[in-house]
Amino acid sequence: MQENSNKQSKSKIQDYEPIVGRSYIEELRLLGDRLNNKVIQNINSTYIGGGVAEILDHMVPLVNQLGVDMRWDVIQGNNDFFSVTKKFHNAIHGIHENITASDFDLFIETTQKNAEQIKLYGDIIFVHDPQPIALIAQKETIGRKWAWRCHIDISSPDETVWNFLHKFIVHYDAAVFSAPNFARQLSIPQFLISPSIDPLSDKNKELPIETINAVLSKYGLYQEKPMILQVSRFDRLKDPVGVIAAFEMVRKNIDCQLVLAGGTATDDPESEEVLKEVKERASGNPDIHVLLIPPGSDIEINALQRAATVILQKSIKEGFGLTVSEALWKKKPVVATGVGGITLQVKHKFTGLLCHSIEGAAYSIRQLLINREYANWLGQNGHQHVKQNFLITRHVRDYLLLFLSLYHPDDVIYL
Amino acid sequence: MAELMQWLLNNWLLIIIPVLTFLTAYIVGLWLRRKAFDVFRRWTAKSKWAGTQLVIETFRNPFLLWFILLGIYLAVYVSVLDPEYKLVAGRVISTLFVVSIMLVMITLSEKLIRFYLTKRELFRAQIPLLVNVVRTTVIVVGLLIVLDIWGMPTTPIILVLAAGLLIAIFALRDTLPSLFYGAHIAWSEQIKKGDFIQTENGESGYITALNWRNTEIKTLEGNCTIIPNTILSRTRIINYGHPLKKASSPFRFYTRLTFKQLTGLKATNLQELAEIMKEASDSIIYYHTHSFLEEHHYLTPEPANDFALWVSDSLGHEILGERLASIDAFDYPSLDALKMRLVGVITDYMAHNPDDRVAIEGEAFHFIRSKIVILPTAYIAHDLREFIEVMKKITIDSIFYHIFEARLRLKKSSNDFSVWIEDCLGDKDLAGKIARLDPYTYTLESLRANIIEIVETHTR
Structure with a gap:
């Protein structure tokens, strides 16, 4: 067990006041006051890489600034252990995996080793994702409040893995999911806490026009031509080929360009193949730009999103799809398929347009390119929607409310 | 004794002239004092200056003293004393004159400072300091004049004082502007x-x-x-001037923060929707009929309640969607009554439209319960002016709590603002104006703006 002692957020909680208002931050402080005698211990499987680590990296310092003692620890495991948890991850998503009894044994054995090494000091122990889930066995000995934060979609899992994990889940005091359709019926209270974006991060902060133009020049994009953009890794589930098809329908009548920007995942051997396929499909069309963006190029992604006229997220299957919130935050009109967490972010005809097919996507893009006022209205609404529901300050608030609710089971809690 | 009498008889003229000179000066002084004070009184009567009596009281005795000193000085001057004695006598008299002027200046300035500054809040605490500053200044200036009279060098002292003054100004350079x-x-x-x-x-x-x-x-x-x-x-x-009428007890602003709890219940068609709704708790009905107000508070017009949106967008029952959207929660005294109305509209529609459409995968209706955490904010209003200012600062969550939660979820008779204005400020008229606002027809920000405008108009 390691304890993270070197986490520094660039932003201070008061830096968010100009965005969400002083009163909002005051309310966070009020909640923090109610928890200042509690220690909250986050446990996950890594400090670096992945969405959970990224969220905790921003979250822990902000919560600390509110006077709440939140800490973050990780479990240890060898490569075999993490191969097993990767199989669990895929199986939970409904992908068939060959999981053997020895895999379950290794999972339990590693958890027991962690349980022996671990110092469970938190008044509230907040466990993230399936890797450390079996630590709940310690509850019988030490008590405390335990919450399980599930960042993935468990709505249609492999039953063998689900039955194995379910034995642990039911001993928690609460479970937390990112979207209603990610959850299943459980005997413990389940809460809905959506993920969030950080408006002050490199990916979302305001950029000077010079930076945006420099990025456009770097990738050989036309500044004057309307730009349709999809930002996502090269994965069949993001349907990049479908995006090109939709663009070609639009391009027949409207002069515009398409940018497909993303990276390839090292843990996904298929992504190189998808990229090659996309490049072949786009070849010969000078208005289609396939950009392989290296990891960590947040400013470049930000610049592309800010330069775009319409942002597309035509996923076939999606987790929460925070790229949609990133686009909405930049006041861009969004066309997206109604899958995963996208439906929470895009309210059809209010904060963006939902589609269910390539033709639907093309139709919506055309509408937005022609009706700029309507597109702007959607973009403005989208910005407000994200401000209200998908910023990190709301995420902090929900976590504090979750911790408080562990001690107050009633629907109405007076503090 | 006989010798003294003889000397007086021989030199009576040498004595009588200085005595007469002194008496003349004294009588002129008495006369001048009367005339001068009469003129001063008439002038101040016209100008209605409130400090008249102070000046008269301060100058009355010293004025005569100055003529006595003048008489003595003249008497010495016309006497046959040696010039050396005359010089010493002149310096003594001048010194006494300067000292008396100093006393008058100190007394007068002290009285005027107290007379004027006692009425001013800002200066009241500083009166002793000011008096001491004036007293010190007068004494220093007076001493310099006395030293000059006695022929002592004053230039070095003036230079030292000037240097001290400059140092003091430099030390107080930040304080002096304040x-x-x-x-x-x-x-x-x-x-x-x-x-x-x-x-x-x-x-x-x-x-x-x-x-x-x-x-x-x-x-x-x-x-x-x-x-x-x-x-x-x-x-x-x-x-904004002085406070308005104080409330018999202040209004403490609370805020309420919502937290979404998943129930695990979901509906894919109208039948399932109606059946789950019938059994749903207040907190579920409340969430699906109010969450849109908060989550989409920036939209005008706001989207309808969750049930109306789902049956229209996911099931394609546009007519039912319209009927559900038109149900105004403001018309219902309780969440149970609102629920029965919603369920009634759905079952009535199903009876006439036996079309069992099912939502496509991923578009099921998920029932969510809202948990609320209520906590006091730091804001308190003692009168309507403070109320307006706090209304401008609080979050929409706080407005939501006092308007929506109060009435339906917490089963209060009206919104909290109206109750306070009527009960604690006794203003039924204003309370009624706010109570009559239908909050469901406004965005939360426009509701805030409307309440502020009503109260501002009322207080003008």
């Missing part, structure tokens, strides 16, 4: 203790104290903010 602006604020009387002010950078509250250097205001959060006078004098200030 003192200057403090004096400006006090004399201009643009703000006073008890006034409600708002500065251009958003600080607002009642002035609780004014002094030479700072102005203290009690903010709406109950904190004491100290603003240096140098800043205050350069800032645009709105002065």
Whole structure:
């Protein structure tokens, strides 16, 4: 067990006041006051890489600034252990995996080793994702409040893995999911806490026009031509080929360009193949730009999103799809398929347009390119929607409310 | 004795002239004092200057003393004393004259300072300091004059004093502007203790104290903010004047923060929707009929309740969607009554439209319960002016709590604002105006703006 002692957020909680208002931050402080005698211990499987680590990296310092003692620890495991948890991850998503009894044994054995090494000091122990889930066995000995934060979609899992994990889940005091359709019926209270974006991060902060133009020049994009953009890794589930098809329908009548920007995942051997396929499909069309963006190029992604006229997220299957919130935050009109967490972010005809097919996507893009006022209205609404529901300050608030609710089971809690 | 009498008889003229000179000066002094004070009284009667009596009281005795000193001086001058004695006598008399002038200046300035500054809050605490400063200045100047009379060198002393003054000014270079602006604020009387002010950078509250250097205001959060006078004098200030009628008990603003709890229940068609709704708790119905107000508070018009949106967008029952959207929660006294109305509309529609459409995968209706956490904010209003200012600052969650939660979820008779205005300020008219607002027809921000406007109009 390691304890993270070197986490520094660039932003201070008061830096968010100009965005969400002083009163909002005051309310966070009020909640923090109610928890200042509690220690909250986050446990996950890594400090670096992945969405959970990224969220905790921003979250822990902000919560600390509110006077709440939140800490973050990780479990240890060898490569075999993490191969097993990767199989669990895929199986939970409904992908068939060959999981053997020895895999379950290794999972339990590693958890027991962690349980022996671990110092469970938190008044509230907040466990993230399936890797450390079996630590709940310690509850019988030490008590405390335990919450399980599930960042993935468990709505249609492999039953063998689900039955194995379910034995642990039911001993928690609460479970937390990112979207209603990610959850299943459980005997413990389940809460809905959506993920969030950080408006002050490199990916979302305001950029000077010079930076945006420099990025456009770097990738050989036309500044004057309307730009349709999809930002996502090269994965069949993001349907990049479908995006090109939709663009070609639009391009027949409207002069515009398409940018497909993303990276390839090292843990996904298929992504190189998808990229090659996309490049072949786009070849010969000078208005289609396939950009392989290296990891960590947040400013470049930000610049592309800010330069775009319409942002597309035509996923076939999606987790929460925070790229949609990133686009909405930049006041861009969004066309997206109604899958995963996208439906929470895009309210059809209010904060963006939902589609269910390539033709639907093309139709919506055309509408937005022609009706700029309507597109702007959607973009403005989208910005407000994200401000209200998908910023990190709301995420902090929900976590504090979750911790408080562990001690107050009633629907109405007076503090 | 006989010798003395003989000397007086021989030199009577040498004595009588100085005595007569002295008596003449004394009588002229008495006469002049009467005339001068009569003229002064007539002048001050016209100008109605309130300090007349102070001046008369201070000058009455010294005025005669000065003529006595003048008489003695003249008597010595016309006498046959040696010039050496005359010189010493002249210096003594001049010294006495300067000392008397100093005493008069000190007394008069002290009386005038107390007379004027006692009425001014800003200066009241500084009166002893001012008196001492004036007293010291007069004594120093007087001593310099006396030294000059006796022929002693004063230039080095003046130089030392000037250097000391410069050092003091340098040491107080940060304080002096505050003192200057403090004096400006006090004399201009643009703000006073008890006034409600708002500065251009958003600080607002009642002035609780004014002094030479700072102005203290009690903010709406109950904190004491100290603003240096140098800043205050350069800032645009709105002065709302004196407090309005105080409430019999203050209004404490609360906020309520929602938290979504998943129930695990979901519906894919109208039948399932109606059946789950029938059994649903208040907190579920409340969430699906109110969450849109908060989550989409920026939209005009706002989307309808979740049930209406789902049956229209996911099932394609546009007519039912319209009927559900048109149900105004404001018309229903309780969530149970609202639920029965919603279920009634759905079952009635199903009876006439036996079309069992099913939502496509991923578009099921997920029932969510809202848990609410209610906690007090730092904001308290004692009168309508404070109420307006707090209304401008609080979050929409706080407005939501006092308007929506109060009535339906917490089963209060009206919104909290109206109840307080009627019960604690006795203003039924204003309470009624706010109570009659249908909050469901406004966005939360426009609801805030409307309430502020109603109260502002009422207080003008």
